[in-house]
Amino acid sequence: MPEGFDLRGHTALVTGGGRRLGRAFVQALAAQGADVAVHYGASAAGAQAAGAAVQARGRRAALLQADLADPAQAAGLLDRAVEALGPIDLLVNNAAIFEPLVMAATTLAAWERHLAINLTAPFLLTQAFARVRAGSPGAVVNLLDWRALRPGADHFPYTVAKAGLAAMTRSLALALAPSIRVNGLALGAILPPPEATDPQAPPPPGAPIARWATLEETTHALLFLLAGPDFMTGVILHLDGGRHLA
Numbered sequence: 708m709p710e711g712f713d714l715r716g717h718t719a720l721v722t723g724g725g726r727r728l729g730r731a732f733v734q735a736l737a738a739q740g741a742d743v744a745v746h747y748g749a750s751a752a753g754a755q756a757a758g759a760a761v762q763a764r765g766r767r768a769a770l771l772q773a774d775l776a777d778p779a780q781a782a783g784l785l786d787r788a789v790e791a792l793g794p795i796d797l798l799v800n801n802a803a804i805f806e807p808l809v810m811a812a813t814t815l816a817a818w819e820r821h822l823a824i825n826l827t828a829p830f831l832l833t834q835a836f837a838r839v840r841a842g843s844p845g846a847v848v849n850l851l852d853w854r855a856l857r858p859g860a861d862h863f864p865y866t867v868a869k870a871g872l873a874a875m876t877r878s879l880a881l882a883l884a885p886s887i888r889v890n891g892l893a894l895g896a897i898l899p900p901p902e903a904t905d906p907q908a909p910p911p912p913g914a915p916i917a918r919w920a921t922l923e924e925t926t927h928a929l930l931f932l933l934a935g936p937d938f939m940t941g942v943i944l945h946l947d948g949g950r951h952l953a
């Protein structure tokens with residue numbers, strides 16, 4: 708477990724905390740002493756397991772279901788977390804969808820779904836977070852992708868939404884300073900997509916460090932952004948084996 712990231716006395720909300728990276732983030736935060744509100748959409752069993760892992764560490768957990776495609780549910784989620792656990796001072800905007808659509812195949816519905824879940828929900832959550840922090844310190848991390856800063860033609864609505872989230876990360880770092888720090892974690896090949904059938908699949912080509920990341924590397928980077936230097940805001944940290952340079 709990384710040292711120097713003491714989160715005792717802090718309370719986090721992690722969106723999409725019921726599976727894969729979000730669940731690893733929940734567990735890493737609790738391991739550092741944070742209480743955690745675990746948001747989920749459809750992964751109720753995974754969220755329960757994540758919450759149980761938090762409680763097994765002696766920390767408090769709350770499970771909160773919300774469909775982040777619905778702006779009203781996204782806007783209300785932070786207040787529900789505060790009702791459940793008291794003041795929330797760490798927000799991890801992790802939930803996202805990632806559909807393999809090129810531009811020509813992108814329907815208006817797919818476009819709107821990606822923007823709603825991947826961009827509008829983090830905006831509404833951060834707006835609510837800033838309101839309830841009311842000038843008290845806090846930290847936000849937005850989960851990005853190396854594609855956000857080097858858009859290609861693949862995963863078109865996903866990439867556009869993540870590019871918007873990267874821009875929002877920097878804009879909100881300015882808007883919410885000095886009390887709230889807003890940083891981004893731009894990931895490369897961390898986990899194969901859930902639909903991948905071969906867990907030993909080679910990583911996508913193109914990264915100078917040609918392997919999948921470990922979950923420990925990924926949670927370490929998240930903890931660094933949340934609990935590292937207080938002077939750090941507006942940073943977009945790439946954890947992608949150098950893929951964004953290639």
Ligand SMILES: NC(=O)c1ccc[n+]([C@@H]2O[C@H](COP(=O)([O-])OP(=O)(O)OC[C@H]3O[C@@H](n4cnc5c(N)ncnc54)[C@H](OP(=O)(O)O)[C@@H]3O)[C@@H](O)[C@H]2O)c1
Pocket residue numbers: 722723724725726727728729746747748749750751773774775776800801802803804805824850851852853893894895896897898899901
């Ligand atoms: N895995 C990678 O290698 C990789 C690479 C680059 C960037 N990232 C970014 O890292 C983050 C996590 O990645 P991942 O691979 O763990 O993602 P994932 O397996 O696709 O999980 C997506 C999460 O988002 C939630 N979600 C999706 N639609 C939702 C909705 N309408 N309402 C509520 N929740 C919704 C899901 O919750 P439920 O299951 O509960 O519905 C799930 O927890 C994402 O932001 C992703 O873009 C990941």
